[in-house]
């Protein structure tokens with residue numbers, strides 16, 4: 001009950017880190033609602049993320065993503081899964097660091113990221129060498145995830161349920177939630 005009034009918990013991290021999967025599971029455990037920003041964007045626009053990338057480019061997608069981040073940093077009682085590129089925008093990083101929210105970095109290696117995303121339609125990974133692209137993206141993004149997050153959780157070699165359990169316990173220990 002109390003957690004419905006709590007500041008939102010934001011999950012950041014690379015594609016395939018498990019933000020959407022772990023976030024849903026964590027919210028259930030905490031008795032909080034769950035919002036996945038990509039799903040929310042698709043629901044509101046009535047089209048898929050790949051369609052938005054095709055029609056408006058990455059720039060158009062980022063504008064829409066930023067507007068949602070701004071909106072949901074003001075919410076209460078939510079676990080929020082962001083998209084992996086949210087931290088690439090300075091405006092988003094400022095919000096993720098300074099808004100009354102708790103930000104968690106779900107960390108994943110390039111190899112695991114590749115395995116978890118290889119059959120997906122993520123626009124940035126539709127290229128000749130997705131593993132190389134993932135490696136480059138991780139190099140530039142990992143410092144940014146670290147910059148905005150108050151806590152980092154390694155996900156390699158752990159089932160998503162275990163990541164959610166561990167995170168739940170850590171959030172209780174840190175008294176982020178009751």
Ligand SMILES: Nc1ncnc2c1ncn2[C@@H]1O[C@H](COP(=O)(O)OP(=O)(O)O)[C@@H](O)[C@H]1O
Pocket residue numbers: 013014015016017018019020021022081084116117155158159160161163
């Ligand atoms: N800890 C994990 N171990 C193994 N597979 C995982 C784990 N977390 C997520 N997955 C799987 O990887 C894929 C991507 O997960 P997803 O939650 O969509 O990641 P994100 O939202 O961070 O991109 C899904 O098929 C999901 O079931």
Ligand SMILES: O=C(O)C1=C[C@@H](OP(=O)(O)O)[C@@H](O)[C@H](O)C1
Pocket residue numbers: 013014015016019020038049082083084085086122123124
């Ligand atoms: O890393 C990125 O730039 C992106 C990650 C995706 O979300 P997930 O991290 O949930 O896959 C989605 O927002 C879009 O395809 C762009």
Ligand SMILES: [Mg+2]
Pocket residue numbers: 019020036038081082083
């Ligand atoms: Mg996701």
